[in-house]
Amino acid sequence: MAPPPPPPSSSTRFKFLKHAYYFILSNKTNLLFASLAFLAGAPAFLYVQHLNLPPLLLLPSCLALLFLARYLFMSKPTQVYLVDFSCFKPALTCLCSNEMLLDRAARVGFLSEDSMKLVRKIVDRSGLGPNTYVPEALLEVPPNLALVEARKETETVFFGAVDELLEKTGVDARDIDILIVNCCVFNPTPSLADMVVNHYKLRGNVLCYNLSGMGCSAGVLAVDLANHLLKAHPNSYALVLSTENGISSMYWGNNPSMLLVNCLFRMGGSAALLSSHASDARRSKYRLVHTLRTHVGADDNSYNCVMQQEDDEKKVGVALSKELMNVARDALKVHITTLGPLVLPISEKVKFLINLIQRKVMKRKIEGYMPDFKKAFEHFCIHTGGRAVLDRMQKSLNLEDWYMEPSRMALYRFGNTSSSSVWYELAYCEAKGRVKKGDRVWQMAFGSGFKCNTAVWSALKTIDPLTNKSPWGDEIHQFPVKAIS
Helix, strand or coil, X not given: CCCCCCCCXXXXXXXXXXXXXXXXXXXXXXHHHHHHHHHHHHHHHHHHHHCCCCHHHHHHHHHHHHHHHXXXXXXXXXXXXXXXXXXXXXXXXXEEEHHHHHHHHHHHCCCCHHHHHHHHHHHHHCCCCXXXXXXXXXXXXXXXXXXXXXXXXXXXXXXXXXXXXXXHHCCCHHHCXXXXXXXXXXXXXXXXXXXXXXXXXXXXXXXXXXXXXXXXHHHHHXXXXXXXXXHHCCCCEXXXXXXXXXXXXXXXXXXXXXXXXXXXXXXXXXXXXXXXCHHHHCCCCEEEEEEEEEECCCCHHHHCCEEEEECCCCCEEEEECCCHHHHHHHHHHHHHHHHHHHHCCHHHHHHHHHHHHHXXXXXXXXXXXXXXXXXXXXXXXXXXXXXXXXXXXXXXHCCCHHHHHHHHHHHHHHCECHHHHHHHHHXXXXXXXXXXXXXXXXEEEEECCCEEEEEEEEECCCCCCCCCCCCCHHHHHHCCCCCCC
C-alpha cells in the first residue's frame, strides 16, 4: 500500500494563499461567503494540487459551500435586542406634593371655585401618591411658561436619561445609527431630535425621526418603528427617547374635560438602546418578540375622544371625552384579537375559537371569552393613564393585583409620564427582582387617535436589582403601598 502523500511545501501554500487573497478581494460583495468557502475548501485544494489533479474538480464543492453559506446567513431573520434602558428621575427641586400643587393652583388664580373643587376631587381619586415631580418653572408663582423653559425641561429629561444609558451600555454616542424621539404636544423648531443630535454630536448620516401628536402610546409605537428600521439596517443601534412636556401641555382654563391632564401628567422620560448586532445577544437584557399596532381612528367617536382644542375662552388644552373608557375597551378587544394568536398557548386559542363559533355561528347569547393572558406573559406593563384606566384594564384582562402592581406603583410614585410610563413599570419589575431569564413582558399603551400598541419582550437574563441602576433606587423597599387614596 502506497504511503500517504507528504504535506504541500511552504512555497505551494504561499502561492495558493496569494491567489486566494486576490480572489476574495475581487469579490467584495461576497467577502464573507467567499472566505467561508475558502476556509472549507483550502485543505482539499492543497491536497488535490499536490496530487497534480485538476483544481477545477473542487469548483462544484466550493460553489456549493458558497451558496450554502449565503442561504444560512440570508435566511436567518434579524433579531432585535434591548441592550438596556433608563428612566429619568428628576431632582428634588422638582418634587411636588399634592398640597403644593393645589396651593400653586389657588395662588395663580385662574381656576374658578367650581374648577378648584373638581381639581381637588380628581387629585384625591387619581391614584397618584403624595409626592411626584413637575418642572421647576411650573412651581414658580406665577408659572414661567417661556419657550426657553419648555426646551430646558425636555433637555433636562432627555440628556439625563441618555447620559445614564450610555454609561450603562458603554456605547459611544457616535455609534448610534437610528434616533427616534417622541413627544406628543411639544413640537418646536429645530425638532427635539435635532436637539439630541446637536448635544451628542451624532454622525451626519444618522437616521433621525421626530414623532409628535401620537399620544401616550408613542413610546411603544417608537419601538415598533425602531424594530422595522433595525431589520432593514442590520448591525445598527437605535436610540428611542420618550417624554411629554409639562410646561407646553398645561391647560390654563376652566373647562372640566380639559382639567384632567393638569391633575395626572407629571415630569418624566425614558431612553432605550435597541440593537440588531448579533454580538449584543449576550449582553442585552431582552429580545423583541412581537410588536403590534391597532388604530381605530376611522371611527369618529374614537378619533374625537382625545382632542387638543380651544375652549370657549380660546385657551388651548386636551379635552377627554366621557366615551374614553368605552373607546379604550373596544380598541383593546380589536387589539387582543390579533395579539392572541401570536402569543397564547394552544389551549387558550381553542377556548377562544369555540366561544367565537358559539356566538357567531350558533348565535348563542353568551359573553365573549377573554383569553387568560397570564399564560402568555409573566409581567404586564400597562400604561398609567389613570386609576380609572387601570381599573378597567384589570377587569377586562382578569388580572390579579400582583400583575397590576407595576402600573399602579408607577402611577403612584411618578404620575402619568405619558409615553415613557411603560418603561418606569418595567424598571419597577426589575427593581423588585421579578424578572427572570425566559420571562415574557407585555408593554401595552393607549394613545390619542385612537391607538392601542404593544411590544412583547423575552428576558435574556435574570436581572439583579442590586447591580441594576433604576429610578426606584433605594426606595423600592417602600413599595407596594397598601392603599392608594
